[in-house]
Amino acid sequence: MELRSHIPDGPLAAKWERHRSEVKLVNPANKLKHHILVVGSGLAGASAAASLAELGYRVSCFCFQDSPRRAHSIAAQGGINAAKNYQNDGDSVFRLFYDTIKGGDFRAREANVYRLAEVSARIIDQCTAQGVPFAREYGGLLANRSFGGVQVSRTFYARGQTGQQLLLGAYQALSRQVGIGTVQMHARHEMLDLVVIDGRARGIIVRDLVTGAVSAHAGDAVVLATGGYSNVYYLSTNAKGCNVTAIWRAHKRGATFANPCFTQIHPTCIPQTGPHQSKLTLMSESLRNDGRIWVPKKKGDTRPPHQIPEEERDYYLERLYPSYGNLAPRDIASRRAKEVCDEGRGVGPGGHGVYLDFRDAIARLGRGVIAERYGNLFEMYQRITGEDPFQGPMRIYPAPHYTMGGLWVDYNLMTTIDGLYAIGEANFSDHGANRLGASALMQGLADGYFILPYTVGDYLAQAKPAKVDPEHPAFRQVRGEVGEQVRRLLAASGRKTADAFHRELGRVMWDKCGMSRNATGLKQALGRIGALRDEFWKDVYVGGKGEELNQSLEHAGRVADFFEFAELMCHDALHREESCGCHFREEYQTPEGEAQRDDERFGYVAAWEFAGAGKEPVLHKESLVFEAVHLAQRSYK
Amino acid sequence: MRVTLHVWRQPGPAHAGVFVRYDMTDVSPDMSFLEMLDVLNQQLLARKDDPIAFDHDCREGICGACGMVINGRPHGPQRATTTCQLHMRSFADGAELWIEPWRARAFPVIKDLVVDRGAFDRIVQSGGFITARTGSAPEANTLLVPKRDADLAMDAAACIGCGACVAACPNASAMLFVAAKVSHLALLPQGQPERATRVVSMVAQMDAEGFGACTNHGECMAACPKDISIDFIVQLNRDYWKAATSRKAQAVSKDGGDS
Numbered sequence: 001m002e003l004r005s006h007i008p009d010g011p012l013a014a015k016w017e018r019h020r021s022e023v024k025l026v027n028p029a030n031k032l033k034h035h036i037l038v039v040g041s042g043l044a045g046a047s048a049a050a051s052l053a054e055l056g057y058r059v060s061c062f063c064f065q066d067s068p069r070r071a072h073s074i075a076a077q078g079g080i081n082a083a084k085n086y087q088n089d090g091d092s093v094f095r096l097f098y099d100t101i102k103g104g105d106f107r108a109r110e111a112n113v114y115r116l117a118e119v120s121a122r123i124i125d126q127c128t129a130q131g132v133p134f135a136r137e138y139g140g141l142l143a144n145r146s147f148g149g150v151q152v153s154r155t156f157y158a159r160g161q162t163g164q165q166l167l168l169g170a171y172q173a174l175s176r177q178v179g180i181g182t183v184q185m186h187a188r189h190e191m192l193d194l195v196v197i198d199g200r201a202r203g204i205i206v207r208d209l210v211t212g213a214v215s216a217h218a219g220d221a222v223v224l225a226t227g228g229y230s231n232v233y234y235l236s237t238n239a240k241g242c243n244v245t246a247i248w249r250a251h252k253r254g255a256t257f258a259n260p261c262f263t264q265i266h267p268t269c270i271p272q273t274g275p276h277q278s279k280l281t282l283m284s285e286s287l288r289n290d291g292r293i294w295v296p297k298k299k300g301d302t303r304p305p306h307q308i309p310e311e312e313r314d315y316y317l318e319r320l321y322p323s324y325g326n327l328a329p330r331d332i333a334s335r336r337a338k339e340v341c342d343e344g345r346g347v348g349p350g351g352h353g354v355y356l357d358f359r360d361a362i363a364r365l366g367r368g369v370i371a372e373r374y375g376n377l378f379e380m381y382q383r384i385t386g387e388d389p390f391q392g393p394m395r396i397y398p399a400p401h402y403t404m405g406g407l408w409v410d411y412n413l414m415t416t417i418d419g420l421y422a423i424g425e426a427n428f429s430d431h432g433a434n435r436l437g438a439s440a441l442m443q444g445l446a447d448g449y450f451i452l453p454y455t456v457g458d459y460l461a462q463a464k465p466a467k468v469d470p471e472h473p474a475f476r477q478v479r480g481e482v483g484e485q486v487r488r489l490l491a492a493s494g495r496k497t498a499d500a501f502h503r504e505l506g507r508v509m510w511d512k513c514g515m516s517r518n519a520t521g522l523k524q525a526l527g528r529i530g531a532l533r534d535e536f537w538k539d540v541y542v543g544g545k546g547e548e549l550n551q552s553l554e555h556a557g558r559v560a561d562f563f564e565f566a567e568l569m570c571h572d573a574l575h576r577e578e579s580c581g582c583h584f585r586e587e588y589q590t591p592e593g594e595a596q597r598d599d600e601r602f603g604y605v606a607a608w609e610f611a612g613a614g615k616e617p618v619l620h621k622e623s624l625v626f627e628a629v630h631l632a633q634r635s636y637k
Numbered sequence: 638m639r640v641t642l643h644v645w646r647q648p649g650p651a652h653a654g655v656f657v658r659y660d661m662t663d664v665s666p667d668m669s670f671l672e673m674l675d676v677l678n679q680q681l682l683a684r685k686d687d688p689i690a691f692d693h694d695c696r697e698g699i700c701g702a703c704g705m706v707i708n709g710r711p712h713g714p715q716r717a718t719t720t721c722q723l724h725m726r727s728f729a730d731g732a733e734l735w736i737e738p739w740r741a742r743a744f745p746v747i748k749d750l751v752v753d754r755g756a757f758d759r760i761v762q763s764g765g766f767i768t769a770r771t772g773s774a775p776e777a778n779t780l781l782v783p784k785r786d787a788d789l790a791m792d793a794a795a796c797i798g799c800g801a802c803v804a805a806c807p808n809a810s811a812m813l814f815v816a817a818k819v820s821h822l823a824l825l826p827q828g829q830p831e832r833a834t835r836v837v838s839m840v841a842q843m844d845a846e847g848f849g850a851c852t853n854h855g856e857c858m859a860a861c862p863k864d865i866s867i868d869f870i871v872q873l874n875r876d877y878w879k880a881a882t883s884r885k886a887q888a889v890s891k892d893g894g895d896s
Contacts, residue, residue: 129774133791140781172766179762273667
């Protein structure tokens, strides 16, 4: 297999414009003949489905939630970046591009990231036109805030609910198309497999989560906008339903999976309270604008925070990174938090926490300003912990949050299967080894509104896929395989629930393939995952029937896929003998404890091919060529 | 702590439902309400009983998936809090809790505590949007929006579409939900061109879905996890009557909406 990235020729800044002018177009009358399947209805999926339908394609959109408005993009709090330079602080397309490449520790593809920065400004225009109520200044202009890892103020936001408002904008655009009849919406439907005919993606198999019916849907192109896989850790900030199933099944059908070990652990989450914990809650990174992070200087200091005098506090991010301070990028902020906790200086139950303190900001700006900026976040913190952050500091701890890895895609966002696209968090392309804050929303919408609608047309115009019937033998076969897996899960009559297995898998992944990794641990993890997976198939109990709403069955199917996927993640982490961004291999660090990259050996995207059940995955490399940026050791000091 | 639960169990839309009693011990006050149900479901599975079906996803109070009536109150006793954000420390040790699905004709029960809220999606599809084709938007700062208007629009736009307002209303009215969307868009300059057609279409769809009428009980606002004000219903009514009696709306009723 050859990885062809299809990056257009020409200077970096002219590539997209040129490509856009050169892509093949589908005649307006012919668009109606093409049927596109979009799986997922988050920012990427909803914006793509709406935009494709506006162009005249017939679109079917699928989501497992009861409404497309509930996709997990809704939970993004902080904001969305755009190179508008509204603050006159020196921002530009190039600077956003550079910050993103550098923030990703030079493991992303230059051309894709440049394009992302280029279209970012139009996203704000589009969302404003839809009525997204972005925060405004008194003069009526759009307001901005700053975010981790950058020194300009380019983040647009809608209180602490930016993801919600952007998603509702996309959902409303999608709803308009559903109302007109150009999009067929299938809520409470989960994609369980991909159908490939003659090397092209031609359809999907879905299960109706209410009736349990397994059905086939045929189309001319399939777009996976199914989000990330942080739930491989069981505890993460993702919604409970987020899963790897759609992209994993596509991987097993021939789509290579890129950089699966690049997973982001977000620094500002609410610590766990006990073994019943079902998920973790993120507190927006924007809190780091005004909150100061610290731990006691002394180990095992159990005094309440207000009794610890100033000189006995260690504001470790400000000390280690004087120019970025509390706004150091996520990977660094997380790792340093783990480090001080591992030293025994963590606070709260079990010592798994650091303080995020607003005392100084409240004194400087007043309670009113802080309430205006972060009111809903403070309330959320109080609801969950029962503590009031106006009275004392918050306690935070890192948690899995976002996955930079995903299906490998070329410049057109097409995977290694013709006609199969991956957009948003489901692909790997833009964030390298670490994503900067407020970039996920930008990427999801860039892919869905402004990139995919062009590139899908290019494919359809050239490939001219023939009509295919869902009764084609290939569909029948895959539908049979899906039905067989459902039957197998229901037939297992063991003693443990899928949830219990998922927790065990999560613990292994967090311990061995989490914030820091080493070869010994990863090898142990590989052994343990294999054993757990065998045990899963022998000893799981699902219960209920296939022909009904069966949430236990849904979960079991997702856990089964996480087990297979987790192995790939560990393989990838083991093979990458360097540290970069969120991938921190303990063996490879600078004397100051920063990530030590090895550009000579690992300046590539690792794209893994599925070689069959129980076989070692096959590695393909896409070399990363940097023309516009100079590779440097990241410094936020 | 210990709690006694009476949970509505209903195998499917065509079956009758009953309350089933479960006694829970060793409940941690730090558990969320849904985590407490998770624990119960694990226990039910361990004895090969059918677990309780309930909708949930983000567990951060923003996706709007979760929602159940707890002791007669949608989302339970804590003000402005979704079920997933409710914690067991809100209840006394030994509390007795009656847990039911949203009850409204327009929200048929699918199973146990899961209901079909597709009616909300269809109301939005009928007109709850601004038509802004991708690619056609002007530069964002060419349009000035006074901060006050933007803030008020955001207050309305904060609705998560959970349906608690319908469950709380003695008439099972969806007025607060519809009013929130109508107001969000009507408060912004971008929303003006479709303002009249939008409100007429959305109200027509709301009626067609079988939601009841608003008789100013105010229960919706009390139950709303996002504190959406019934002032927006005033805005909805004003917009509706203005539109319904104008020439524009007659054009709407003739061609059936979005023209």
